[in-house]
Amino acid sequence: MDEQTLLHASFNPKVKAYWTLSGVLVAMFTLVGIPFIPFVALIIWLVSSAMLNAMSARLLERKLVVKRGVFFVVEKSIPLEKITDVALSQGPLMRLFGLYQLSFETAGQSGAGALVSLTGIEDASEFRETILQQKDSLTLNKAKTSDTSAPKAEPNELIQLTQSVQNIENMLAQLIAEKGK
Secondary structure, X not given: OOOOEEEEOOEXXXXXXXXXXXXXXXXXXXXXXXXXXXXHHHHHHHHHHHHHHHOEEEEEOOEEEEEEOOOOOEEEEEXXXXXXXXXXXXXXXXXXXXXXXXXXXEOOOOOOOOOEEEEOEXXXXXXXXXXXXHHHHHHHHHXXXXXXXXXXXXXXXXXXXXXXXXXXXXXXXXXXHHHHO
16 A cells, blocks of 8 residues: 655755765864865765765655665655654754754664654755644544544443442442451
8 A cells, every 4th residue: 555645855955065064074173084185075075966866755644754875775664653753953064054954763763862864854844843743643543543443331331330330339338347347
């Protein structure tokens, strides 16, 4: 059964410059990497284009499907009912480029940190809100269907049940009174 795609994320091309600058800064701080900065920048710039083209995130009716990877392609399917948190973060370097990172944490995941993180989604806050709204909608629908599937007691059954409970209470009161003697 194929689910309908509710929202498809697009990624900001500025994420390439962000990844490149991040790599250059790491090379600068290692001191040994300083002579290799031009090569590091070129390699990251070239690879980041392929990485950006390979990334996708689709919100379906019941799950979020995230796909990424150039050499090793990874596709993760996250059921919306298992998502416990969708964090929206922005570091100083991301702020420079106007980028955000979305991090998804799920119930039952092993280890600390996010199960999946996506950097550079355009309209990240809107994507986050749509995911949370769909998750809430699923939860409401599930609650409604579970309420309607519960059997309803007839009035006569309720009267009989109440009388049974009263009889049990009377018997308990008699037992307590007899023990007190």
